[in-house]
Amino acid sequence: MDSLSQIALGSAVAVAVVGKRSSVKKAALWGALAGTLPDLDVFVDYGDDLSNMVEHRGVSHSLFYLSLLSPLLALLICKIHNELANYRQWLLAIWAVLITHPLLDTMTIYGTQLAQPFSDYPFGIGSLFIIDPLYTLPLLFGLGWVIVKGRSSLAANTAGLVFSSCYLLWSIAAQQHVTQTVQQQLTGKPYNQVIVLPTAMNTLLWRVVVMTDTAYYEGFYSILEKETNIEFVVHPLDLELYRDFQLHPDVQTLAAFTHGFYALERIGDDVVITDLRMGQQQQYAFSFVVPEQADMNARRLPRNLQLSDTLSWVWRTLRGDETAALNQSPHTLTSQVLTVDCAPWPVTEYNNHLLHL
Structure with a gap:
């Protein structure tokens, strides 16, 4: 998905997980940064144009490697903000942000190598275009509302996550409906x-x-x-x-x-x-x-x-x-x-x- 969608998803997930135990704005910021992290592989040169395309969403989108990175990043955040008491919540938040990034990418058709280093198979459901406002806007609205109103409005952030997730399910259902129509024809x-x-x-x-x-x-x-x-x-x-x-x-x-x-x-x-x-x-x-x-x-x-x-x-x-x-x-x-x-x-x-x- 596009960078804005990944930033919005990362922030919303982090706020939902750790927003009750830490600052909402702090959770949103670190969620946005962690949500962007896997896509930094676009700055890596793999040697030629074709390799740069094929290797994008490769190792940096591996569920295995991102899971290994989560404890270190969560520990760094806790050290910076002196919140070691909330380490478990931060660990869950960062892990969820990092994992949902490649899973959302898999909804597009590009090809995401979730199983690296065990397999380089490019997974792609293809039910979502790389930019879709109906997915991103609910996340931004719910996130913006809770940032402005504070911790008492966490339900708005949750509602944005629920709506966007339902939209993902709708996209899969619509795709399957069209697929069945095509198969019949x-x-x-x-x-x-x-x-x-x-x-x-x-x-x-x-x-x-x-x-x-x-x-x-x-x-x-x-x-x-x-x-x-x-x-x-x-x-x-x-x-x-x-x-x-x-x-x-x-x-x-x-x-x-x-x-x-x-x-x-x-x-x-x-x-x-x-x-x-x-x-x-x-x-x-x-x-x-x-x-x-x-x-x-x-x-x-x-x-x-x-x-x-x-x-x-x-x-x-x-x-x-x-x-x-x-x-x-x-x-x-x-x-x-x-x-x-x-x-x-x-x-x-x-x-x-x-x-x-």
Whole structure:
């Protein structure tokens, strides 16, 4: 999630745990600092653009390492404020703040390596966009109220935590509803895997990506609409390019990190690999130039995600306006696009594997 959400969550959790035993403002400050701590890995250079992406939310988001750090950080706080008598409360507060940070990140699709050092598997439920005001604002309101009014208003902070947590549950329920709708529509159609993701800053309009052996299909579904049929746009894949680069280490790295939701294309003299999970309709957050020689580093292309355009498109779509593609960029997929109504689907042999969210 975004930094503001993590700061708000960290402060709210710390106030809820230790606010009765210590200063509310002190708890909010240390909660904000601890809530930001795991994301400091963005300042670490892992050697190249692709590694910097894949290793973000790695070791610094490990539940194991954060649990080991909690007693030391809690002890430091108690020493600074001469509150050793409250060590247990501070330990619980700091541990809860550090742990909820990666757990909240897991609600997005980016990929959070919770199980480091035992596994580098990138967990991602994908039911929440990286920025969602309906999650963050209740936390800020409850936290702000208790900071202004004092310890007697701790219930407002608790209410903010409860509301934001309920919103997380709602996002999962909405995602599962859309996933079931998609699965029903795809019954009898061969495909490899499907993923359902929220569009920018909401959990009402959802993006669906279906991967097959020859193309990927992109569609959108609003839970406000009674019509359950999803119209897909098909993006054919360059199968020869896939065969030539499937063993390239950079391609294998991003393929594993995205759980197979990636696309390869040739733009001019460059081979470009794109993460299909983050972004939409040709506005993707992560694209890399794959070097022809495996011993060279992948180079990230400039981010093409225009949030203002995306939000405008989301609003128009939710109002029932005709869905239209966003502006395209020469640095994103430029394969032939064909609007289809869930068919025709390629006829060939496919794995019957579905990515369960």
